[in-house]
Amino acid sequence: MLKLSSITNTDDWSWKSLQSIEASFEDLRRDFPILQRTVRKNKPLVYLDNASTTQKPNQVIDSIVDYYRNRNANIHRAVYALAEEATEAYESTRDKIAHFVNVQNRQEVIFVRGTTEAINLVAYAWGRSHVKEGDIVVTTEYEHHSNIVPWQLLAREKRAKIEYIRMDDNGELILDDLDRFLATGRVKLVTFSLMSNVMGTITDARTIVSKCKAADVPTMIDGAQAVPHMKVDLEKLECDFFAFSGHKMLGPTGIGALWVRKSILETMNPFHGGGDMIREVHKYEATWNDLPYKFEAGTPNIADVIGFGAAIDYLAKIGMDNVRKHEIELTRYAIEELSKVKGLCIYGTRDISKRGGVISFNFADVHPHDVAQIIDDEGIAVRSGHHCAQVLMERLDVAATSRVSFYIYNTKEDVDVLIDSLNKVARVFKL
């Protein structure tokens, strides 16, 4: 029997050797203290808002506490023992990230606050010197605001244009649109999310990247929703920029990673000026530090970088293929059960191989906020609203949706509680 309280420390233990992967997923719930609490009227918490942020296991929480209790010092500067330990712990996360998403060169991994900051960094430090008047930045109709607004700011400044790859009624991108844009010869960047945060659609990144490579156009991928839920291999993806966030994959908030291909990174200007990013500073000029430090100005979020590393350890131990299998199983079950609820409409493809564990739906004419509020009584946390994807909401012609999104600690029982609570919504609204 597996000792789950110490999953990251049990080196002789392998997930694959277990007879039932599902049973071990059930067991790992014990690593998450928040899942032991109740909400509202003593209802067990059923947390189904993982696309927004995930819960944290003891291993991550403890690693942050351990840093502040035992190893707190600034990094990259002092020579004393404590600083050396802190630097080592901080830098080890960079290696873990590189290994986790299959990057050969650790200098290409930059710590940022999250995916939003990563995209803004690219729009600012790369976009401002590469995008000119009349140029085009291509994105898609199912992007999060964080992959639209930074490009709007850039486009406004440079008098450039933004074009959108449209989405079909199945929630998949119409890639013919991309051909049309690329044919203009004015496209400077194509940027898209690997998984929609609203419908869970997995983007056909290989096709997009190969079309762009053929046209010599760089690509940026927002991996915030994909990296936590499936094996991502940047060497195979062959994109040029890639971003993701720690807090959506068991890690702390306020920390994420941006990967940029070195040949491009070397052409980029700094994002923020300050300490740690410089080599030499004189009164009227300065030279920049080596990669990746040129892009990490100021004292970074050391504790949370260390926590991010613990989260990656935890996921690596389970294996991302097992995470994906677990979520496919849950998503299939949830879609089956939700489809039986009269008046409930699910958005996006039903093909499980093309979607992650994110399901958006509307329930008859009941507004998603009202759905969320009523099922909150049963301890269920789901998201309702536009999910920072108003362009997509316009495309779907709805003001909002209800969204459930799964992670490793969710179970089929969670889905059952959700279905029961939707029946309560039907009673209140006399559906």
Place this chain on the structure above:
Amino acid sequence: MSSNADIYHEMIVDYSRNPVNYGEIKDHDVTFHDANPLCGDSIDIDMKIDENRVSDIKFHGKGCAICMACSSILTEIAKGKSLDEVRNIGKNDVLSELGLEHLQAVRIKCALLSLKVLKSALYTYLGKHLKDAKDLDKLKDEAANLY
């Protein structure tokens, strides 16, 4: 502790299903639109004003049950009232009509979006028809202190 579902009593559900004063006034004297960036609720209010009285008022837009019910109630309250009376409508006038005095903070904005739109429409109208320019600052202050 009351249950969340308790706020969805008969009146709220009925009003959201069959909103009152829903629609547009083509020849309105003033119109205003606002949205709640958090949830995407979006409300327009049109008013017809005769002799400093709201002779007709209609709203349209998209919103949750709370938002739609409160918009209905608010237009019922405002209809026929003098502009001064409309100026004095407070949030509790709306909330108490529907038993929503204890609504949780995140939903208060759903309940009061239409009141914000109504007040903004009123100030827009008053601003355009000011007789004394001195009143403008007072008006601006009052509008700024609404929320």
